Amino acid sequence: MSELSIVEKVIALEAVDLFKDLRSNQLARIASIATETAFSPGAVILDQTKSLDALYVILDGTVEIATPEGASTNASQNDVLGAWALFDAEPLNATARALDDVKLLRIGRDDFYDLLSDNMEITASVFSTLVKRFRRLVEQR
């Protein structure tokens, strides 16, 4: 399978809730630091014992997310793994494993920080989404 072009990456990123308020040209900047990565069936994508350093967007395939308590759920195309990893290095309290051939878009935390520091509008928009999400969580409690 050939590497995604920047336009295809932007279309994939548009589906990510964290970036939903960004304009397409701003997403293009994120796309420029996003790299594709693939996992075979059964491969561990996120290990609950290891700290996170990137966010993943599922482009193709299905991923099982299992907690130590035994609960599990499946994630598929356009779902995001480790959204908080961009802001917090703590390990995810779950393990993500590829159920079939999985293709992901990876955005490294350091690259993302550099991008944010260069683009105030992106920073503002991402923060705005995070605040809305946080408010929703508070309201649900």
Added chain:
Amino acid sequence: MHALKRFWRSLFDVRKGEFAVTALMSLYLMLVLFAYYILKPVSRAAFLNKFDIDKLPWLYILIASIGGLLAYLYTKVAIQTSLKRAIDFATIFCVAVLVLFWWLLQTKMGWVAWAFNIWVSLFSVMLVSQGWLVAANVFSSREAKRLYGILGVGSVIGAAFGGQFTAVMVYYLGKTEDQANSRLVLASAGIVILSYIAYRLAVKQSGKNLGRAKGAEQEEDFSFGDILNSVRRLRHLQIIIAIIMITFMVDVMVEYQFSAFAKQAYHGRNLTAFLANFYGFWLNLVTFVLQLFLTSFVVSRFGVGGTLQIMPVAIAAASLGSLLAPSLLSTGATRLTEASTRYSFNKTGMELLYLPLPLELRNRVKAFVDVFVDRFGRGVGGMLLLLLPLNAQQFSIVVLILAGIWILLSIVAQREYLATIRKRLELRRLDFDSSRITVSDPATIAMLERTARGDNPRQAAYAMELLSQSANYDAGPLLSELAGSPHSAVRATVFEVARNTQNKTLMDAALAEIRNVREPDASRAAPEAVRYAIAMSDEPVEIARRLLEHANPRIPASTLDALATRPELASQVATDDWLKAAAADVSPARRALAAQAIGVRARTETGENGTLFRLLNDPDPAVAEQAIRTVGATANRELSAAVIRSLASARLRGPAIDALAQFGPKIAGTLGDVLEDESVPLTVRRYIPRVLQRIADQRSVDVLVRALPTKDLTLRAAVLKALNKLRDAAPKLEYQAKMFVDQVMDEAKYYLELHASLSPLKSCKSPSSATCLLTRTLDTRLRATLERLFRLLGLRYPPQQMYAAYRAIDKRGTEEYTAAVDFLDNVLDRELKRALLPLLDEDAILVQHARDMFQIQVRDIPAALRSLIHSGDRWLAACAIAASAELKLSELAADVREVGASSGREIADVARSAEAALA
């Protein structure tokens, strides 16, 4: 001897460089008051000589209403202009009106006496109040606390001489009383001209630009609703307003009684001479003595409440005399007591009573009081004089009743004052510094001392700062005590206050503080202790050298900070050898120190550019950051290019922007060259506008306007934002109308081009297709273009209004939208209207506008995509290429190939996969 010196200094603490301007300002105020105290007795005597005493209450009411209205209107007009213009205008106007009254007073027409009295009340607002406003602009609030005493002496001398001059000259300046009065008025016009000369010399000497100051005291806007709400809520305010009302009601009644007896005793020129002597000489002399020798003693001894009680108690006592033994002597004594205590004790007491209020509320209430309450009080006083069937003697009973209420209010005022102070102190929201009076109320001082010794470190430090602002307070014992406070914030404030007050007793404590500092101790006290030790030591070089080698990097950094204010020591401490070694040290902290030291030494030394250049390029960002700060602090042009390059680094961008802004207007040209140089990376150019927006100068505007037509949309948006910010900060700069209209037309054309390309693509169905991504991108671009257009309009029209219109046009179909379009239709110039309003029409009509205005033809999908592929906008081109492939438009293959070959990697990738799909 020492006490005498201290007393003298407390009265006349004029420092080096302040003598000439203080003398000239005193002369200016002296002459203004001289003129005023000619007019005041002449006007009042002219009225009393012409009319019966029962007409006087009507004069009070007219002065309160018409005079008040005129004063209010004048203030509103003056605030729109600069202080310089207001003074120029007021002088010419006053001289002209005085010349007019010189003539009118000779005509013996009855109404002239009424008009003249109202005019004199306006003269006081125009020239006397404005004179003090000039002083407020010439001196800072700290200087004012030292120098206003001298200006006060000048004004008292002016008033006394004015009164004496009138009392003597009224007998010599004409054969009749009217002739003498008119000539005195003419003399006052001459003195106003002399005062203007003194004012010009004073301002020239001060070097201050009054062209930037407002022409009237910037009074807070207030609405009755707001004030009434505040009054309802705050007991403190209720008391202030009640006291002021009573003060002015009593003022009017006491003056009435005095005038009645004066009229009985004197007539004609004798009355003028008597009033001139009384008001000009005796009243000012007594007020001056009370203010100079007694007020601060009374405040520090009896507090706010006690100070406020003096006036009603004294008036009550004097009025009792007027009631029991009515005569010119008793009513004159009452009037003298009333006016002199009002100008001294009561004025200071009221200022203190205002003090604990939040600054904004304080200003609003003062404005409300100045505009309405005092005039309302006088008006009510006038009405009572008219309505109550009492003679002049019997009005003493009313005054006694009012004085009784007033005394009770003063007692409550003291309690409220302390309660409010306590509340504000807890919130750390007391603002003594903005006040022009000195806080010496014993209860307040005691409360501040208690807070400074308390458990809350922030409040304690705050209380310490406030105490240090109280000029007559000896902070020494408290400083010694609190130098051992467990809270570093308190100790930091202690060292800071001790340094500012030249208290040398804390050297051991400071050295102990430095000795005990441990890394990574974030204590605020150690840096302050360093500054204190260097400032107070008899061997500052020796001590600074030792501190420069301290193991904790904060100590050497604080040492260099301290040396920045004593550049004569810098080179002796941070020697050439030290600098060389520090700049080459393996420790980044030492290299950062070297960079800082170059800045400190630069005030006396030059020629360290090579070292600083190396430090600017240091691999450690903390070192580079310090080097950038040094370049900024010293405005070193030779190294500005290196700082500009740092704009590309996210880590160094903030300090680089700060440093470049510190260069001021002289860097604008260089920044302009970089901004327009397409060979410079966009990551640098994008941040140049952020620097220029901080330099409010015409050169910044010119450079930004020249860069406006740049093709890069991000850069253009940054340039516009910077121009908008500059417009906010410096609305008087020129924003080049010609270029402006061209740019609006270009943006309008671009908008219609985008729209022409968007129209055929709007039918896309799948949101995750490249074609839909393209339509979304075009839509975003249209909005961004509209935003730029409104930002442009904000450069010519009021920015707030343009912003409101921009927000409204986003709500198509609503009343707000219609109102915004109507507003733009009415406000915009014809040319701009023709460019902008068509863009706000329905989509279907836009196509027609595009053809009519710019000959942009309707496009089909291939034509639209072709135009976008060649648009030069890289992201639009990438989306258009992907859409071409998705729609299988093989006729665009050549265009895709051509643009793909000449673009960067990302577009080339998109073009390559598109070519494969189209093959």
